[in-house]
Amino acid sequence: MTLQPPAPAPAGVPPLHGEPLPLEFSNTVFPVRGELRDGIGTPERLGWWLSANGGRLKTDLPAPALRALTPGDVAYFVLLRDALRRLVGAHVRGHAPDAWDVAQLNRASSLDRSWPLLCWAGEEPPTRVEMCTTTPLAAVQAEIAHAAIALLSGTSPAEPRACRAPGCVFFFDHARSRREWCSTGCGNRARVARHHARRRAAG
Ligand SMILES: [Zn+2]
Known part of the structure; x- marks a missing residue:
């Protein structure tokens, strides 16, 4: 999928990949000249990332809620992102997970407090209304966690x-x-690295 990043972007935001939500969220850590940077580590960056991905979130995140993000909110998202990165890493490498990371993901999943209501009275046709008693920011964490649980348990089509x-x-x-790479750029770099390795082996 193609994501439309909102402008203007604050400095240090992560690249957008259009991957499934849990992988996109895991990819908010990125390297710059060999050093890892946190692309959601400030309220401005997290707000930008949530806004950039808003089109595929079920949770409605109004602009005032994004502008009111605090360092405390950031800490919860970073905690979830770091746990998820380690869990996805363990999954793709066939390693055992850290129990603490599983607990963090399940904690975020349980933040959801929403349910459908049937609204039907009189002559009007019946409609479904989503009730939610949690904050939009907690609901987004739960939404990411639900998608991550589907991904890690193999109940989503993603690999x-x-x-x-x-x-x-x-x-x-x-x-x-x-592909075997996250992007065309990485595919080219991998091919160049393989080419140099072959030349070194031949020489
Ligand atoms: Zn890559």
Whole structure:
């Protein structure tokens, strides 16, 4: 999918990949000249990222809620993102997970307090209305956690993989692209690295 990033972007926001939501969220850590940066580590960056991904979130995040983000809100999203990155990493490498990370994901999942209501009275046709008693920010964390649980338990069609290009830290959905890399740029870098390795071996 193609994401429309909102403008203007504050400095240090992560690249957008259009991956399934849990992988896109995991990819908010990114390398710059060999150093890892946190693309949602400030209220401005997190607000930008949530706004950029707003079109595919069920939760409605009004602009005033995004402008009112606090460092405390950021800490909860970073906690969830870091746990999710480690869980996706364990999944793609076939390793056992850390129980703390599973607990963090399940904590976020349980933040959801929504249910459908049937509104039907008199002659009007029946309609379904979503009730929600949690804050939009908690609901978004729960939404990401629900999608992550589907991804990690194999109940979503996505096939998470780690990009094989040298120095890349991104995850991608292999079912979507059938590539071994997160992007064309990483595919080119991986091919160049393989070419140099062959030349070194031959020389
Ligand atoms: Zn990559």
